[in-house]
Amino acid sequence: MPGATRIWSATDGGPLNGGAPRAVWQTLGADPRAVSAGSAAHRLDRIGRPCHLVWNPLQGEVVQLVPILRAGRLLGLPEDLGELVPEPRRPADDELAQVNTEGRLCVQIGVVAFAWDPFTSWPMSGLQQIQDWLDSWGISRQWPAGPPLPFPHGLTACGSRRLWAHGGHFGASQVPGLTTAGPGGIDIEQLTGTARRPGEAGRQAAAAEVRDVRGLYLGDDQAAAAEPLSRVG
DSSP states (O other): TTTOOOOOOOOOOOSSBBSSSSSEEESOOTTTOOOOOOHHHHHHHHHHHHOOEEEETTTTEEOOOSOOOOOSSSSTTTTTOOOTTTTOOOOOGGGSSSGGGGBOEEEEEEEEOOOOOOOGOOOOHHHHHHHHHHTTTTOOOOTTTTTTOTTTGGOOOOHHHHHHHHHHEEEGGGTTTTOTTTTTTTOHHHOOOOOOOOOOOHHHHHHHHHHEEEEEEEEOOHHHHHHOOOOOO
C-alpha cells in the first residue's frame, strides 16, 4: 500500500481461492495509546498470523505485512495481543480458518484497538489512504451484513455465507465460522462513507503494487518476462 511501512512477514496464508473481493476489519485487543502498529505487526509476524495491514487509528501508523494478492492468516485468531497473554505456538497451515483464503482479495486489517471501545470514536488518522488503496483494488464500500454487533454480542453472531459471498466490507465477527467479538459497534458510515470509483492515481498505485508483488515472488528477471497480472475488481 502506498505510504505504508512494509514489514514483509516470514509467512502468509498462500494463494487466494477466488470469489468476490472483500475487506475484513478486526481489532487486536491492544491500546492504541500504548501499542504502535509496528509493535503489533512484529508480534503477529512472530506468531505466524500476519494480516495485510496493521493500523493504529490514533497514531495514524499503517504497516503492511502481506501482499494484497496473497492470503493473510489473522482470521480465527483470538483478539489477545495484550502483554499478559502468552504467545501461541506457530500454527500449521491446516489449522487456519478456510475463510483466510476466500475471495480473489480478502484484505485483513488488524486495528490496534479494543472491541469494547469502538475505534471509530478515535480520530482515525490514516484512514483515507487505506480506503483509497481498497478503492483502487475494486473492493466495494458496501457492508452486506450491516454494522457489526457491539461488544460482546459479536461473539454470538452467526456469519452468513450468502452475505459473505457478496464481497465488500465485514467485521471479523460477521465472518462465517468465526467466534470473534471485534471490531465491536463501529460506525460503518464513518469508516467507509459512500462508495466511489477509484481514480487514475489509485489505479496506477495498484498497478505498481502488482509489479512489486510479481518481483517479490518471481524475482526481477522472471517478473520482467512474465505476462502482466490481471487487475481485479
